[in-house]
Amino acid sequence: MNKKTSNLKLLFIVNPGSGKGEINFSEVIGTYCTDKQQDFELYELKKNCSLAKIKAVIEQSGAQRVIAVGGDGTLKMVAECVLETDMPIGLIPAGSANGMARELNIPENAEEALHIAINAKPKKIHAIVANGELCIHLADIGFNAYLVKKFDGLPHRGKLAYAKAAWMALWNHYKLDVEFKIKDQTIRSKAAMVVIANATMYGTGVKINPEGHLDDDFFEVILVKEYSVMEILKLRFTNLPFNPKNIESFQTTDLSIKTRHKAHFQVDGEYIGKLNNVKAHIIKDAINIIAP
Template identity: 65%
Template sequence: MKLLFIINPGSGSHDINLKEVISTHFKGGDVNIELFELPDDCSLDKIKAKIEQSQPDRVVAVGGDGTLKLVAECLLNKEIPIGIIPAGSANGMAKELGIPQEITEALDLLKNGKTQKIHVVKINDEICIHLSDLGFNAYLVKKFDTLPERGMWGYAKATWHALWNHKRMDVELNIKGETIKSKAAMVAIANATMYGSGLKINPDGKLDDELFEIVLVKDYSYLEILKVWITRLPFNPKKVEIFQTSAIKISSKHKAHFQVDGEYMGKINTVEAHILPAAITVIV
């Protein structure tokens, strides 16, 4: 078996030498490995060229959700399975798939794990494998990227700042010909069920059906989300509503902060999204 590791050296806050850990783990075994560290100016074309040149049996994303998204874009609708080594700040998709957060345990899974096809969501010109949103959380992601602290402490500081500074939006959702107008703190396009922090925003989400969820958070209802997470009771529809769909158009009266899989994309007025069924294969 040949494994190609796509390593993002800028992911997370750890001081582990990822190349050394991976090389040591597979030394003397029957797995052939190749390591490709993402350069600062890396493009999708460079990663695709590396995959084509390497001809691996499996490609492994070493980093956070953003690194996994890059690899997934290169392998859309291809049969090559994608492995995940969680080395980012939050590692939401790894947690979603039950992949061990301990790196050596995750490395063991690459050879022995089973494969599963999952869908992704095409959002404007991007793909989303985990969670995307307009509003509060996207503003939080923007703020988090400017802070020197990483990990959960940085996330807590960014959340506090966002709660004080972000304003609600006027949004319009067009789902299956029906139009819903609302004030909103945030609108999430949820492929997965929870953020990397463990906060479960989409309790009914599945990665292998042909639907995704729209989570309309009408006010700053983190307490409501925490209540659902702890008690498993349904959301209060006055605060949070969930819609299932395979396509949607979201419009905001004023430009709103927007993020995809933890990457801040700027401020936009309109989001169009649709499902790409069974688009990638992951090792779980």
């Protein structure tokens, strides 16, 4: 019989709607933890589950670690429930967008990710609040947010669906007239999109923000001036760098963005809507994340 893995009580918050549904993560977790004699509890998110309900489940469980099983949106939801506390949060990547798992070097293999979630030490990282929305990974206004909206509206996922969404977005999206203030500096430009970056890369590994760190005293604002079909496809299918001629980067702890016309906005892969004003600020030591 295997030795008990740890004395910690674990709560797994599983999003059954994440990813392609090819793996039953509740079964995988149950088998793994039972085999390791690990004290655990599973909670599967219901459709339109409220933060108040998730907070109540966490409190009632008595768990010492909460593990989000899903994509970036699931992690964001769990993090909102324990924001600015010492509760450690683990992650089992199971979504269609697993940008933070890649950022934290958490493997896609479920058993390897489970081993890390149970045994690795937590560390504090910063987060951003953008228009009241918690942002752990990346938020952006403009082209990519429009692409997220188009992609979410398609009946099928995968590379072909993404390519279709990219073409639809390319032919229907126009450049933004943007203005944003950082400290005493005002930047005005035409742009394909503006990225508010806590992390360094999109889910495919393409580094939009190579200077970023999850635990430094700033977040980055990335002004992407031009886009092309190749730049679009890089976001999902490669880890090739963007053309540096098309990008400017700024560091700040707070930000105000204005656009002449309303533009699409997304946070951590979740489409928020159209707006023409974004305000963002950093929250230091916001999340106690478990990572290798």
